[in-house]
Amino acid sequence: MAGGPATVRIVVPRRRATIKDVAAATGLSPAAVSYALRGVQTSAETQERVQAAATELGYTANAVARALSQGRTGLVGVLSRSLLDLGEQRFVEALGRGLGEHGLQMVVADADGEPERERELARQLADQLVDGLVVSPLDPSDESWTDIGEMLPVVTVGDALAGPTVGEVVFDNRAGVSLVLEHLYGLGHRDVTVLTPSLPSTPDRPAERGVLEVGDRLGLDVTVVNSEHSIAAATDTAHAMLGRPPLPTAVFCLSDSIACGAYAAAAALGHPIPGHLSVAGYDNHAIGNALAPALSSVEWGMADVAAAASDLLAAAVAGEPRRGARGKVRVTPSLVLRASTAPPRTVRG
Amino acid sequence: MAGGPATVRIVVPRRRATIKDVAAATGLSPAAVSYALRGVQTSAETQERVQAAATELGYTANAVARALSQGRTGLVGVLSRSLLDLGEQRFVEALGRGLGEHGLQMVVADADGEPERERELARQLADQLVDGLVVSPLDPSDESWTDIGEMLPVVTVGDALAGPTVGEVVFDNRAGVSLVLEHLYGLGHRDVTVLTPSLPSTPDRPAERGVLEVGDRLGLDVTVVNSEHSIAAATDTAHAMLGRPPLPTAVFCLSDSIACGAYAAAAALGHPIPGHLSVAGYDNHAIGNALAPALSSVEWGMADVAAAASDLLAAAVAGEPRRGARGKVRVTPSLVLRASTAPPRTVRG
DNA sequence: TCGTTTCACTGAACCGATTCACTGAATCGA
DNA sequence: TCGATTCAGTGAATCGGTTCAGTGAAACGA
Numbered sequence: 037m038a039g040g041p042a043t044v045r046i047v048v049p050r051r052r053a054t055i056k057d058v059a060a061a062t063g064l065s066p067a068a069v070s071y072a073l074r075g076v077q078t079s080a081e082t083q084e085r086v087q088a089a090a091t092e093l094g095y096t097a098n099a100v101a102r103a104l105s106q107g108r109t110g111l112v113g114v115l116s117r118s119l120l121d122l123g124e125q126r127f128v129e130a131l132g133r134g135l136g137e138h139g140l141q142m143v144v145a146d147a148d149g150e151p152e153r154e155r156e157l158a159r160q161l162a163d164q165l166v167d168g169l170v171v172s173p174l175d176p177s178d179e180s181w182t183d184i185g186e187m188l189p190v191v192t193v194g195d196a197l198a199g200p201t202v203g204e205v206v207f208d209n210r211a212g213v214s215l216v217l218e219h220l221y222g223l224g225h226r227d228v229t230v231l232t233p234s235l236p237s238t239p240d241r242p243a244e245r246g247v248l249e250v251g252d253r254l255g256l257d258v259t260v261v262n263s264e265h266s267i268a269a270a271t272d273t274a275h276a277m278l279g280r281p282p283l284p285t286a287v288f289c290l291s292d293s294i295a296c297g298a299y300a301a302a303a304a305l306g307h308p309i310p311g312h313l314s315v316a317g318y319d320n321h322a323i324g325n326a327l328a329p330a331l332s333s334v335e336w337g338m339a340d341v342a343a344a345a346s347d348l349l350a351a352a353v354a355g356e357p358r359r360g361a362r363g364k365v366r367v368t369p370s371l372v373l374r375a376s377t378a379p380p381r382t383v384r385g
Numbered sequence: 386m387a388g389g390p391a392t393v394r395i396v397v398p399r400r401r402a403t404i405k406d407v408a409a410a411t412g413l414s415p416a417a418v419s420y421a422l423r424g425v426q427t428s429a430e431t432q433e434r435v436q437a438a439a440t441e442l443g444y445t446a447n448a449v450a451r452a453l454s455q456g457r458t459g460l461v462g463v464l465s466r467s468l469l470d471l472g473e474q475r476f477v478e479a480l481g482r483g484l485g486e487h488g489l490q491m492v493v494a495d496a497d498g499e500p501e502r503e504r505e506l507a508r509q510l511a512d513q514l515v516d517g518l519v520v521s522p523l524d525p526s527d528e529s530w531t532d533i534g535e536m537l538p539v540v541t542v543g544d545a546l547a548g549p550t551v552g553e554v555v556f557d558n559r560a561g562v563s564l565v566l567e568h569l570y571g572l573g574h575r576d577v578t579v580l581t582p583s584l585p586s587t588p589d590r591p592a593e594r595g596v597l598e599v600g601d602r603l604g605l606d607v608t609v610v611n612s613e614h615s616i617a618a619a620t621d622t623a624h625a626m627l628g629r630p631p632l633p634t635a636v637f638c639l640s641d642s643i644a645c646g647a648y649a650a651a652a653a654l655g656h657p658i659p660g661h662l663s664v665a666g667y668d669n670h671a672i673g674n675a676l677a678p679a680l681s682s683v684e685w686g687m688a689d690v691a692a693a694a695s696d697l698l699a700a701a702v703a704g705e706p707r708r709g710a711r712g713k714v715r716v717t718p719s720l721v722l723r724a725s726t727a728p729p730r731t732v733r734g
Numbered sequence: 735t736c737g738t739t740t741c742a743c744t745g746a747a748c749c750g751a752t753t754c755a756c757t758g759a760a761t762c763g764a
Numbered sequence: 765t766c767g768a769t770t771c772a773g774t775g776a777a778t779c780g781g782t783t784c785a786g787t788g789a790a791a792c793g794a
Contacts, residue, residue, distance in 0.1 A: 048676065052513070052536065053546060054779095054780060054781085055780065055781060055782095056780080064744090065743070065744050065745075066744095066780085066782095067743075067744065067745080067746095067782080067783080068742080068744075069742055070506065070781070070782060070783085071742090071743080071783095073783095077741080077743080078741095078743080079741085079743095080744065082393065082636050082742080082743090094532065096508075096511075096512045097512065097780085097781065098453075098513045098779085098780050098781065099512040099513055099514035099781095100453045100458060100513055100514060100779085100780080101749090101779070101780035101781035101782090102780080102781055102782075103449045103452055103514075103749095103781090104447075104449045104450055104453050104750070104780080104782095105749050105780080105781050105782045105783080106749085106752090106781085106782070107749075109449060110660075111460075111492065111514075112676075114705075115593065119474075119478040119481060120475075120476070120478055122471070122474075122672075124470075125471075125474040125475075125478070126469075126474075128468070128493070129468040129469055129474070129746075132468060132494070132495050133495070136494075136495075140490065141492050141494060141509075141510075142493050142494075143460065143490050143492050143493075143786080144477070144481065144491050144492075144493045145481070145485075145490060145491075146478065146482070146485075147534065151675065157447075158746065160490075161490075163444075163445045163448040164401070164447045164448055164449055164450060164750095165448035165452075165458075181442065187401065206757070209751095213388065240650070241708045266671065267671035267672060267674070267675060268671050271671075271674065271675075273746050280747065296671075296672060298676035299675040299677070300674040300675040301784090302677070303674075303677055305430070321469075322616035322617050322620075322645075323616060323645060323672065324618065325616070325649040325652075326616060326620075326648040326649040326652075326672075326676060327676065327677070328646035328652055328677040330647070330652070330678070332773075341653060361774090391760085394783090403749095404750065404751060404752095404753085405750080413773075413774090414773070414774050414775075415751080415752095415774095416752080416753080416773075416774065416775080416776095417772080417773050419751070419752060419753085420773080422751095422754095423782095426771080426772065426773075427772065427773080428771085428772065428773095431772080431773085446750085446751065447749085447750050447751065448751095448752090449749085450749070450750035450751035450752085450779090451750080451751055451752075452749070452751090453749090453750080453752095453779050453780070453781090454750080454751050454752045454753080454778070454779050455751085455752070455779085456779075468779075494760060513780095615791095699780095708741080735777090735794100736773095736793105736794095737792100737794100738791105738792080738793085738794105739791085739792070739793095740778105740789105740790085740791070740792085741784090741788105741789085741790075741791090742787105742788100742790100743786105743787085743788095743789105744786085744788105745784105745785095745786085745787100746784090746785090746786105747770080747779100747782105747783085747784080747785100748782085748783080748784095749780105749781090749782090750766105750779105751778100751779090752777105752778080752779090753776100753777085753778080753779095754775105754776090754777080755774105755775095755776090755777100756773105756774080756775085756776105757774080757775105758771105758772095758773095758774105759770105759771085759772090759773105759787105760766100760769105760770085760771075760772100761766095761768100761769080761770070761771090761772085762767105762768080762769070763766105763767100763768085763769095764765100764768100
């Protein structure tokens, strides 16, 4: 991030050349200019003349006007659950890459963990400013998603909505959760605390429910603790949780961001990982290799999901009329084991 | 990031109600509807009637049409140097927060470290799709910035451009660099390697030049090594650098992302930090507290810079005609010392 | 040589809002 | 009671492109 001194410059914009100016300069009609610039229905000589006049005047087509007449802005709304989450940040980056390949730009908005805010932003963006929407719905059961889904192509990531669809990408988080819990169980852990991003007032959230069910099945004593998405907030949560007994022997963090918070808290409290405390994450973010010990984490195929989501959305935006189960993509999570988990102290030896 | 199964849903959009539909439904003219919805020049009774018809029809104003007639989209372009950089990601988040307070949305684009790409994206966005631009120019000396700066309000962060301005935010990276280098010198280091984000073909980049000059002044032996912005790439670079002699006694990373790479490489090669190798970062990202040992890093006021930048840009977008030195904000960097630096081995004891 | 096709281009409609200039009716003060 | 003002609402212009239908001239085939 380090650069030279930063400067803010604001300039009073000069009046910009319109297609009429180019038409006047060349003695043609605006229609002819429009055609010529796209190289259709015009002689090569005229095209050159128009091109020359356009560069002379510094003309570039007004994107808004074009969007109005084409009914297409080339913009896609990306609604992040929380831009403070390292995994979300990385996912947005990957989405941008994928959408860019289809000539689409991202309008990024941050729901900041609040379902109402997410819906409000979605409504705002849906007013034909964007051609489509990518969203990880915080409250997928909410009915207003149906309206939004009917207005424009929507790609959901994380949880499915109840509305009508024309394609699906699925990755099975339940399986990812099982992978970790079974691994911890196999090491001998019986008490594990799950640190999960806090989601207000949605008691039936699939991921959390999955955690409890899998725990039940294995005979694990699972405690669920909510945390904010940021590293700083997760540090506080983990600090509070690890600061008073009973201490769990393992912590499963439902994002690598939260795992970072657990590392910071464990270090501050003097709990060595994995000696006193096993930690597992979710996202398999590159940060996992920089932590000491390196973090074991669930790889859910962020890159593949982002690619699939952008491809499907791009197809829908381009007007592919396919309807039904087309475009269904399934990604299987896997557990990347590194050095942050070990048998619990009492069981060891 | 972990949620339930992810689903992509694409829906054939139904025809959306326009202002004419509402006009027809109420027996009024489109103009009257436009006024009524904004509560001006209409009787309370009519406003209610229009409001009712609008919700009945599910009408919301077409943002593109409004943008065309208002000459304002409410969109701001944010050009990131590299969205893989943790600091940049965090900065974008902060910008989004700041711009959101002014009712502006972000169009985020990633230059991916390439100056040409950055300029191309800037040009693309400048076509009146966005009302303004925030950018950390990779190649501030390039002349095409002048054209862009004349077209729309531009806020630069990181390096100043050569064009005309109406306001400035400055943070002094040279000072930040000095802070670190002086600290390392004071500890007894004489050989320090600087890991800096790679910027192609700009030999006179202020930050790098600053590093060399400050090193000269102190009598430090400074080696500059370029690295990509991502943690993974930085790990490779650091691995190569630390894998063969001569080993520096200290590494100064010009972003915390790169510092993460240095940590990963040092761990892989068995160089304890700060015992064998001191490491310092830049950004003071929250990740610094999760690393072991906690990372010493330069705090350059990301939050303040983001706030100042969004305020200035918002003011310019709103049409504040102030020109000249108004809005000049200066942020002073500081060094946050944690546990990643210590005297070099040979000097110790 | 005549009728048809192609070509290059034009005028006007259109996308969906906002806004200006105007009108007829109601209200006001004197 | 009359002229002036206010008020609610209308029609048309506007933003800056794209696109449809049409036109005159040139090229073409038989």
